[in-house]
Amino acid sequence: MICRIVETPVDMDTLIGDVAEDDIGGVCTFIGLVRNHSRGQRVTHLEYHAYPEMSEKKMRQVIEEISERFGVDRIAMEHRIGTLQIGEIAVGIAAASAHRDASFKACRYAIDRIKQIVPIWKKEFGEDGAVWVEECSVDAETA
């Protein structure tokens, strides 16, 4: 299963192909795109930074948690770092299951959990300069 930090564009077909097998009925994907606005300000582009080795380790942890919680084992995820333009894919997730309910739950859990525990940061560049977006302080107890 694909689980990695990349510096190249995220290709959803690759992620979908990675999880889809003949016994799979449904694949739920989530695609996180760079938006042109944030907190009321116009965004021109973003820079994503990561602690790459730890990020991949924590992404693998997310996949293990999903397996335990939802019984879904076929999950692929990629998070891009570097400079991203508006409309480019920052994160792609694909979760496959025999039935659709589990695939939705797995995919939703994945994106929520990535935001909590995977050490990736973004800097937003807008008309008024650049700012680190700090959304979630990591709680060591639950991470």
Added chain:
Amino acid sequence: MICRIVETPVDMDTLIGDVAEDDIGGVCTFIGLVRNHSRGQRVTHLEYHAYPEMSEKKMRQVIEEISERFGVDRIAMEHRIGTLQIGEIAVGIAAASAHRDASFKACRYAIDRIKQIVPIWKKEFGEDGAVWVEECSVDAETA
């Protein structure tokens, strides 16, 4: 917004591109694939049939319901008909929103509702012959 019955392969990139705009932060997609088993029997291939004009009309209704319920307007969906092999995409849905929660809810509602009210049928071909799969009797009151 794409909303159609097709006889050619469903291309997810086309659906995603149809809903993704610069103000979009998240796209949730669902991909329904032909599985190699069903009700304990091995499946060799499927045939999907539709009442095409009514199907497209009811798919548009689903999109309107999603707009009313979740405020999500950027939805694309395609359902393929004809003979499909194992692993091919029968239905593709993409729902885009500024934030991820609404995109997940919209996509999930779409696939659940399609199964309730869109007049499409499938015939499963397996080792023991062919059978019409009849999953959901339409209730005129809620359709």
Added chain:
Amino acid sequence: MLVTVKCFAWAREVTGGDEVELEVPDSGTVRDLRESLGKKFPAFAERMESIAVSVNQEFAGDSQGVSVGDELALIPPISGGVS
């Protein structure tokens, strides 16, 4: 009056064609159409409650009126999307 009704999937196999003609009373309803259908094809009578009827591409209740110009169809249980 004679109305033309579209048939799909299982219904098509029973009637043997894309369309079937049914005799219903003038100012008749979906209920009359169902009665006529069940008489002509016993296989429908046996499972009538699982078959929906559409009038002009909308699902119709039994009391809805039908007329010669309407687009009518028999809708067996559906299985679109995926399991």
Added chain:
Amino acid sequence: MLVTVKCFAWAREVTGGDEVELEVPDSGTVRDLRESLGKKFPAFAERMESIAVSVNQEFAGDSQGVSVGDELALIPPISGGVS
């Protein structure tokens, strides 16, 4: 002992480099590391509770021990995924 700590994002801009060296007592803990960090960089002291510390690529509580061979890092609030 002198430990080397990786710095990312906002932390990197404060320390001015990919890594910073901090003096902590032998058999010291993450708490000691934080104290040393806050003394050296007041900007950290002001918002220490929002910064996480990782030891060998796992988030660590304040009582966890640190040693010279550990891979240590300062983790400011994250923003991966998307909003």
